[in-house]
Amino acid sequence: MKYLVVDDEPIARRRIQRLLKEFELLECVGEAQDGESALKLVESLRPELVFLDISMPGMDGIELGKKLRDSDVNIKLIYVTAYPEHALKAYQIYASGYLVxxxxNTQISELMNHLFPDTLAKLQYQVGHDIRWVNVPDILIAQTDDRYTHIYFEGGDALIDTPLKKLLADFxxxxxxxxxNTIVKKASIVSLESxxxxxxxxxxxxDEPVSVSRRAYASLKSVF
Structure with missing residues (x-):
């Protein structure tokens, strides 16, 4: 998926690109420092996703967003601002999201999970002092473990602080x-045993079958 970054500050543009490197399916096709340049790049590069600063000299992000929306109703606009109060104005032109x-990493992850839950979603976990990521589609099992959620994926497992209820609601x-206390990956279900x-x-x-409650078994049996 192609994206474009629009911000008059080079450091801000580089920061967005660095944070998005975690998402392999995203490709930065260009960057612009003002609205006029952005319009030309969008026309030639046709990105599906545009990250744009609200406060820029000349054409600001709101005006730019209106022009982009008029030319392509399917383009996803993500506003980046230092002022959260600007978010309402951004949503009035059908912004897909905003970043402060x-x-x-947390903001980027939450945004991607919201916009692309089936393709780009990732969850963050910690190993020692290292922050690591797992693709949500790779998670096979998630179980409540005291105050945490224990996730199992191909090649490992980890503890995260996202509740089961939120995982189920988000994905x-x-x-x-x-x-x-257990949710599993739908696409990995092979069979039911009783x-x-x-x-x-x-x-x-x-390797091992996962226990199913009586209520869940009745529901699953009607589907699988």
């Missing part, structure tokens, strides 16, 4: 609840 300077096409009142689900890529 200084932009950080309904990816996860299905199989127990009060023996003497005990129910389990078999997942592709997972």
């Amino acid at each position: 300077k200084p932009v950080d 309904p096409s990816h996860f299905v609840q199989v127990h009060r 023996y003497e009142g005990t129910h389990k689900v078999v997942l592709d890529g997972v």
Whole structure:
């Protein structure tokens, strides 16, 4: 997916590009320091996503956004501003989202999870002092673990502080609840097993079947 960065500050443009490097499917096709240059680049490069500063000399981000929206109703506009109160004005021209300077990993991750839950979504976790990321589509199982959520993915596992309820709400096409404390990847379900009142689900890529509650089993049985 192609994107363009528009900001009169070179440091701000570089920061956005650096933070977006985590998302392999995104490709920066250009950058502009003012509205007029941005219009020309959008016309020639046809990006699907534009990150634009609101406060710029000459044509500001709001005016630029209106022109971009008039020329392509499908283009996604992400406003970047140091003033959160500008967000309402941005949404009045159908902005897809906004980021508040200084932009950080958390803001970028939440935005991508909201805009592209099935393709670009990532979750952050920590190993020692290192921050790492996992693609949401790679998560096979998530289970409540005391105050945290234990996620299992191909090649490892990790603890995150995102509750199961939020994972299920944010990524309904990816996860299905199989127990009060467990959700699994829908696309990985191979079969359902039932023996003497005990129910389990078999997942592709997972050695052991996962326990399923009676209520969830009835619901899953009607689908799988």
